[in-house]
Amino acid sequence: MSYMDSSQSGDESEDNQCEIKRFRHEPKSYNLNRRYERQRPRRSRLASRDAGSYNLKVVESNLQGLIFDNGAHTIKINYSFEEKPKIIPNCIMKAKSERKRLFIGSQIDECRDCSGLFYLIPSERGYITKWDVQKPIWDFVFSKSVCPVNNYPLIMTQPLFNFKSIQDCIDEIFFEEYEVSSMLRINPTDLAVMKYHQEIGAKPPCVIVDSGYSFTHVIPYLEGKKYLKGVRRINVGGKLLTNHLKDIISYRQYHVMEETFVINQVKEDTCYVSQDFKSDLKAAELPSSKNHIIRNYVLPDFNNIRRGYIQDADKKDEIAENCQILRLNNERFTVPEILFHPSDIGIKSIGISEAVVKSIFSCPQYYQKDLAKNIVCIGGSTKFVGFRDRLYNEIRSMIPASWEVNVYQPDDPISYTWMGGKVILKSPDIKAKLPPSKKNLMIGLKWKSMKIHNLNAKLSKLVISNMLKNTTYLGRDLCLKNPTKRLIIKQKILKWQIQENVKKKLMFQAKMMQKRCQV
Numbered sequence: 214m215s216y217m218d219s220s221q222s223g224d225e226s227e228d229n230q231c232e233i234k235r236f237r238h239e240p241k242s243y244n245l246n247r248r249y250e251r252q253r254p255r256r257s258r259l260a261s262r263d264a265g266s267y268n269l270k271v272v273e274s275n276l277q278g279l280i281f282d283n284g285a286h287t288i289k290i291n292y293s294f295e296e297k298p299k300i301i302p303n304c305i306m307k308a309k310s311e312r313k314r315l316f317i318g319s320q321i322d323e324c325r326d327c328s329g330l331f332y333l334i335p336s337e338r339g340y341i342t343k344w345d346v347q348k349p350i351w352d353f354v355f356s357k358s359v360c361p362v363n364n365y366p367l368i369m370t371q372p373l374f375n376f377k378s379i380q381d382c383i384d385e386i387f388f389e390e391y392e393v394s395s396m397l398r399i400n401p402t403d404l405a406v407m408k409y410h411q412e413i414g415a416k417p418p419c420v421i422v423d424s425g426y427s428f429t430h431v432i433p434y435l436e437g438k439k440y441l442k443g444v445r446r447i448n449v450g451g452k453l454l455t456n457h458l459k460d461i462i463s464y465r466q467y468h469v470m471e472e473t474f475v476i477n478q479v480k481e482d483t484c485y486v487s488q489d490f491k492s493d494l495k496a497a498e499l500p501s502s503k504n505h506i507i508r509n510y511v512l513p514d515f516n517n518i519r520r521g522y523i524q525d526a527d528k529k530d531e532i533a534e535n536c537q538i539l540r541l542n543n544e545r546f547t548v549p550e551i552l553f554h555p556s557d558i559g560i561k562s563i564g565i566s567e568a569v570v571k572s573i574f575s576c577p578q579y580y581q582k583d584l585a586k587n588i589v590c591i592g593g594s595t596k597f598v599g600f601r602d603r604l605y606n607e608i609r610s611m612i613p614a615s616w617e618v619n620v621y622q623p624d625d626p627i628s629y630t631w632m633g634g635k636v637i638l639k640s641p642d643i644k645a646k647l648p649p650s651k652k653n654l655m656i657g658l659k660w661k662s663m664k665i666h667n668l669n670a671k672l673s674k675l676v677i678s679n680m681l682k683n684t685t686y687l688g689r690d691l692c693l694k695n696p697t698k699r700l701i702i703k704q705k706i707l708k709w710q711i712q713e714n715v716k717k718k719l720m721f722q723a724k725m726m727q728k729r730c731q732v
Contacts, residue, residue: 280634286426339427404633419587424594486599497543566607
């Protein structure tokens, strides 16, 4: 019995060992096979998805749309199948020669005398504030003579950190008035990043320097997205430079405070960024025979000359004999110097180069070297001669010597964002980025308005029933944990309380009048 028991126990122990071996071996092989078998279909699915996205990209590369870059100074608009945009002034102008007519946008080309133009500008500090001015400009831009919508998807630019109220007004105007089928609101720097990535054939981190009409933004992009902690804003733009040049010329030569149109052309034609500011100041003090900075600018008379030009000292100019000549010396480089040193005119702010360096060092350390290699300059205020070299030299002096610095300036920095709109229309996920059609949007707006109306009805009932005694119950019953909603409720309660107090006073006065009449 013992032998049999021992043999049985031995057999059982062998079986147990086999089971143990199987138990130890099978989970490993099972898990490995399981993982391997699951990985293979996943790869095939990803491959199929990639193939599908590639096909989508090919299909959606033919998607056409209307690209609308709504700048504070000029509007760049055209269809995506065109090569260049149409540049239209974003303002309404009144001329002294034709007082009964308003010139909207590019209609200013029809004006006979552009001296003393009065501007109506719809934006202040880059944001739309005067809708009664902006709406007629948009009506002209989307008319049949310029660029009608024609059921094309619209890509529209908006300034960085745009207000929610302005966005709602834009949506209402475009969906209700212009009947746009779909619209995408996007920052111009996002389009510039897409265009830059397409040109270099890669997607490295980059810094966008957008110096426009109202302000200058420095925005770092990490993995295609804005890094908000590194955004810097300088309240210096083309408008401030033009106004400063008007002040200088009005003080030294002619009174040109009303000649914004002409002085803006003078700034574009003659001003440049100095590479050595102190040496240029010394050169400007020399007499005219030794001074290489002085230029004579022939002002337009709007009869023979439509736009002014720099006079050539070596050639005789018969046309300039009957025109006024503006003599420019150190104004040529002291005005653009404000971009790099705003403190020269009393603005307490850093310059562009310092803003770029601070923006780079505010980003994670892993991306800093790549950001220094990819600095892109866009906007009309970057078109000054010498802007790119000056920015490169100053950034180079502030950044470690082992780092590589590269400042890229496109051939046309004004229309560079519009060209980025053509790139986004070719992206495979453009349909996902575009919002729903007008019907779905209107349904959503109606649902929101119904929700607000029901909330107001609940508020009025609860306030009247509780007589302003249980405000905590009011907030708890509606589950209003959002502080903005609480503020709205408090404002409504205060308004209702003021109305009730006024009613009580009126009732009391009426009763007193009745008593006096009875007496």
